[in-house]
Amino acid sequence: MTLRFAREVRTGSYLMPDAKGGLQEVGLTVELRRDPLTGRSGRLAHFQGFHLHPADISEAVESSRERCPFCPERVLQVTPLLPSPLAPDGRIRHGEALLFPNISPYDRHSVVVTLTREHFVAPQSFTTTQLADGLGAARQYFLALAPAPRGTYSLVTWNYMPLAGATQVHAHLQAFSSDRPGGLLEEEMRRSRSFFRRRGRTFWEELVSQERAVGQRFLAEGRHSAWLTSFVSRSVISDVMVVFPHRQSLEELSRDAIEEFATGLVTAVRFFGEEGVVAFNLALYPAPQGESSEHAWLHARLSPRIYFMPSIRGSDTTSWQHLLDEPFMVRSPEALAERLRPALEAALG
Ligand SMILES: [Zn+2]
Structure with a gap:
């Protein structure tokens, strides 16, 4: 075992008035953790009595439908076009997916990919084809930009809801x-990079093999990807992490690998949807172009987002995460893995 999964349990205690007029000492544990790659801190805390409260998003869905710029009856009229060297008719289509420039760019090359013709698709209802086509359209866009300058990353994100x-x-x-x-x-x-120089091995290879051996956070693996939960997750109910062995970017993934990724995503998103989760973030973490990057493997994080208190729209992002950069989990990655594993094993097995 070469990676360090540092954890320390502490007890916070207080005195609680009891029915007899006395005081009862209560001790509650928290667990402090450090990410095995970055050493960044996070903790398991605040989980006593936590329940997921499904949020009702029907009003947002209905009120946005009439003027939605991404619905098929409007999207071609109101969204911008790419220059012809990138896409002969200004947009890239893969099945239902449609790619076009982002009207609010994040950088020089910044696009949006609508995934579905339907205005609203519940987390339980996405198809593998929809997600594979969306990722395939993004891949085609990055290939059209090639050769990208040295040090360029091909980034994909999804903010759902x-x-x-x-x-x-x-x-x-x-x-x-x-x-x-x-x-x-x-x-x-x-x-x-520094792990590779010091140890002569890829951190990601070590992570997958160690997590597979320990098993607590390991979910499943297919022919192109390994699935686990993050030891220090950013979601309060823990993140799913996907690692693509020996791959550095989306552009390097075959159609088969993208379909496997989409299959796992559909499964995980459906699982969260069935729990009552109605929002999530996804990000791909590629290596930069044109650099020797065998030390870095493409990976992704799927991070469910919840209301702590739907009745008052209580956000899951507090000063801890937002200003102190200290994520905290109310559900451990190990507990998420135990619940999610059977579905992912069945889907990828
Ligand atoms: Zn729409």
Whole structure:
């Protein structure tokens, strides 16, 4: 065992008045963890009595339908076009997926991919084909941009539903090409490069093999991908992580690998939907183009988002995560793995 999954249990205690007029000492445990790659801190806390409260999003779905720019009757009139070298008719289509420039770009090359013709698709109802086509359209876009300058990352994200940051209810991915992929990925690249130099092995290979051996957070694996939960997750109910062995970017994934990824995603998203989760974030973490990057394997995180208190629209993002960069989990990655594993094993097996 070479990776360190550091955890420390602490007890917070207080005195609680009891029915007899006395005081009862109560001790509650929290667990502090560090990410095995970055050393970033996170904790398991605040979980006593936690229940998932399904949120009702029907009002947002209905009120957004009439003027939705991504619905088929409007999308070709109101969305911009790519220059012809990138797409001869200005947009890239794969099945139901339609890719076009983002009117609010994140960088020089920044596009949106609508995933479905339907205005609203519940988490339980996405098909493998819809997700594979959306990812396939993004892949075609990145290939059309090639050769990208050295150090460019091909990034794909998905904010599903307004609670997860979406500005439209209609399901859509973002794809952008940038040499500034965000602080977390930059840090992961630095750390995995130095891990490779020191140990002569890929951190990601070590992670998959160690997690497979331990089993607590390992979910399943297919021919192209390994699925686990993150030891330090960013979601309060824990994240799903996907690792693509020996692959550095979406562009390198075969159709078969993308279909396997979509199959796992559909399964995980359906599982969360059945739990009552109605929002999530997804991000791909590629290696940069044109660099020796055997130390970095393409990976993804699927992070469910919830209301702590739907009745008052209580967000799951507090000062801890937002300002102190300290994620906390009320459901452990091990508990999520135990519940999600059978469905993923069946889907990918
Ligand atoms: Zn729509």
